[in-house]
Amino acid sequence: MTEQQQAPAADPDAAHAALVRLRGEVGKAVVGQDAAVTGVLIGLLCRGHVLIEGVPGTAKTLLVRALAAALDLTTTRIQFTADLMPGDVTGSLVYDAATSRFAFREGPVFTNLLLADEINRTPPKTQSALLEAMEERQVTVEGTPRPLPDPFCVIATQNPVEYEGTYPLPEAQLDRFLVKVMMPLPDRETENRVVAAHAAGFDPRDLAGAGVRPVASAADLAAAAAAIRRTHVDPAVLQYLVELARATREAPAVTLGASPRGATALLATSRAWAWLAGRDYVTPDDVQSLVRPTFRHRLQLRPEAEIEGVTVDGVLETVLATVPAPR
Incomplete structure (x- = not known):
């Protein structure tokens, strides 16, 4: 168990204040997408998974990276393509010449926030590799179940305007997403703010430089989840x-x-x-x-x-x- 998982639960009032600050912290990097930020946060609070739909360039990836930075959680990104295999998601057994044994090498699914970019671009066999992870919070490789970190959330994106070479998600997998968040193109005022920020030196690859700091933790999420259930x-x-x-x-x-x-x-x-x-x-x-x-x-x-x-x-x-x- 990691140090993050062992952290004591936070006070519900302190957790509420931290998570309210979280939206403002993410807003330092993601401009004009308050509804999407709140939708993804609700998914995290409910221990659910989120599907984000929007055309390229609407800050879908940036939103997930900023959220992970503001929560001090680990995050990985998988670019789903037609040749991606299930083992590329879950991990696989790899032969270790030093010990003459097979050792498990964790895949990118072993993280807190998994960004599944353009999930509908990979075949159903690979899409289904996420089903057990999303529902059971574990993956099974060669008959051995392996638990995923806590918290664990899949945030998947899909492009609504390009259908060539895509594989629509089956109803069973869609139903496993708690919410579907839309990220529309910004209005004129918001787009002016985005371009002005870039003109002033904003670098989406440098969130620390943009002033995004950890303001909440996994303990805050756990305390919030308990309070929400009450x-x-x-x-x-x-x-x-x-x-x-x-x-x-x-x-x-x-x-x-x-x-x-x-x-x-x-x-x-x-x-x-x-x-x-x-x-x-x-x-x-x-x-x-x-x-x-x-x-x-x-x-x-x-x-x-x-x-x-x-x-x-x-x-x-x-x-x-x-x-x-x-x-």
Whole structure:
């Protein structure tokens, strides 16, 4: 067990203050993507995994690197390509001539924050190598299970505009991501700030030079996770989020709606959002704020609906408008 894993749990109030500072610290490097920063942080707080979608150049990789630097966690990056093998992700047994034995060489999955860059560019066999890691927090090589560090979070990216040579993620793997975060192109003012920062000498490869410092730790995340699990949810709010999940399955434009796992994910993310807001209870507004990032990757549209221009977020807007919220 590493020194980081042995660290005592932090005080919940101190952890809350540290994680609120964290968003500002990441903002020193990542400009104008506050919603994405918060979405990834919620994934970490809930011990979940995050799928980020955005065109190239919207700071997806920079976001993960800045988050790891501000949390003082280890991070590795895998560039997924068509020739990547499962062992390149999990690690493999390597013959050691000095001992005449096979020794396990850890793959890049043995880290706290794993950036799976362009995950849909690798074949399903390699994509599936992440399934056990994401669900069980371990990998099995030659029949031997090997636990991953704690915390462990997969932050995967995919490009929404290039489909040639890609392998869409299967529904089973998509469902293992807690949230799907969108990183849109910045507005004019934000883009001016980004370019001005580069003109002033900002180097995305030098986060320390940009002033990004560790402001939270794994102990803060553990204390936050425990506090979030104690966040009160009224039975009426529980029923509300269940009805939202069920309504996605009944939407005419949808062939696959949110599963019960999706409903429990919405419960977790709503609790995390409420805790970050400084409350120990969940409101219907918290649930509504997290429906899109929690559900959008779990819905599958009918082909005819897609042809007509229907979007998943549009379906979720309709669901939110039609399912009555508790008062």
